[in-house]
Structure formats: C-alpha cells, structure tokens
Amino acid sequence: MTYTKFLFIFIFTLNNSFAQIQKKYSVDAETVFDKGEKINNDNFTGTAYLKMLTTHDKENPTAIGNVTFEPEARTKWHLHPAGQxxxxxxxIGYYQEKGQSKKILYKGDVIKCPANVEHWHGASDDSYFVQIAVTNNDKGSAVWLQAVSDEEYNK
Structure with missing residues (x-):
C-alpha cells in the first residue's frame, strides 16, 4: 500500500470516528420544542435543560415540560403525589422505580410513573435523552430525595 493511500484511509477513518463520537454526544437532537434553559438546581446530576410548555394553574393542574439530558445526566430519586x-x-434514556430493574427507553416510549412511587430518569451513558414530562400538581409538587449513585446508575 502506498503512503498516500494509507494516509487517505487513516484520515478518512479518523474523521468518520470523530463524526460518530460527535453525534453520540450531541444534544442538538431533532426535537419538536426548544431545548430551553440549563437546569441549575441540585435535583439533577450532570447537565440537563428545561423548556416549560405549560405551567399549572387553578384551571388546569397539569404542567408539561420538555427536558433534554446530556449523556449520564439524570434526576435524583423522586416521587410525584399525583403521578407523572x-x-x-x-x-436513549433510563427509567427506574425503587426496587425494580432499570428500563432502557427509546424514542416513542411512554412511561407512566405511578403516584408516590420513588423513581429516577435520565440519559444513557453515551446518548442524549429528550422527554416530555406531563405532571399533575393537583396533589402537590414533586418530592425530591437522594441522588442516584453511580453504582445505581451503572447497574
């Protein structure tokens, strides 16, 4: 193999690998709604963004938010008095209820979080994750608990 041919194959392979890594860790997902603002509270591990689509009020107790998680970002364990x-x-994301196995989530999946059941959700370790969270606040807001440990997350 000539040096030029080798160099071309090497650069092509390197460029292709870089493009895959860039796509793998991209948070510029094709979503219907804007990514929103970076979440700056301690209820999340890693980087996540929130775009509120509706907020609850006296006429409608439902809040709807578009949440974008960067790889490895996740919520703390928490529960919702009226479910979510x-x-x-x-x-690609994860969802886990206390005492259950972690579920892998893909585009098009729907999760019904039961009322008052401890759970967490977030991105997989190598992909962003985008969800629409529909939360009824009629019985109160989310109750935030302890952080999801790396051991729990990786299990």
Whole structure:
C-alpha cells in the first residue's frame, strides 16, 4: 500500500470516528420544542435543560415540560403525589422505580410513573435523552430525595 493511500484511509477513518463520537454526544437532537434553559438546581446530576410548555394553574393542574439530558445526566430519586407521564421524543434514556430493574427507553416510549412511587430518569451513558414530562400538581409538587449513585446508575 502506498503512503498516500494509507494516509487517505487513516484520515478518512479518523474523521468518520470523530463524526460518530460527535453525534453520540450531541444534544442538538431533532426535537419538536426548544431545548430551553440549563437546569441549575441540585435535583439533577450532570447537565440537563428545561423548556416549560405549560405551567399549572387553578384551571388546569397539569404542567408539561420538555427536558433534554446530556449523556449520564439524570434526576435524583423522586416521587410525584399525583403521578407523572414521560413521553420519549429522542435519544436513549433510563427509567427506574425503587426496587425494580432499570428500563432502557427509546424514542416513542411512554412511561407512566405511578403516584408516590420513588423513581429516577435520565440519559444513557453515551446518548442524549429528550422527554416530555406531563405532571399533575393537583396533589402537590414533586418530592425530591437522594441522588442516584453511580453504582445505581451503572447497574
């Protein structure tokens, strides 16, 4: 093999690998709604963004938010007094209820979080994750608990 041919193959392979890594860790998912603002509270590990689509009020106790998680980002363990529904719109994520196995989530999946059941959700370790969270606040807001340990996350 000539040096030029080798160099071409090497550069092509390197460029292709870089493009795959860039796509793998991208948070520029093709989503219906804007990514929103970076979440700056301690209820999340890693980087996540929130775009509120509706907020609850006296006429309608339902809040709807578009949440984008970067790889490895996740919520703390938490529960919702009236439950929650998650609509997966892009990426690969995880969902786990206390005492259950972690579920892998893909675009198009729907999760119904039962009322008062401890759970967490977030991105997989190598992909962004985008969800629409539909939360009824009629019985109160989310109750935030302890952080999801790396051991729990990787299990």
């Amino acid at each position: 529904i998650l609509l997966v719109t892009d990426g």
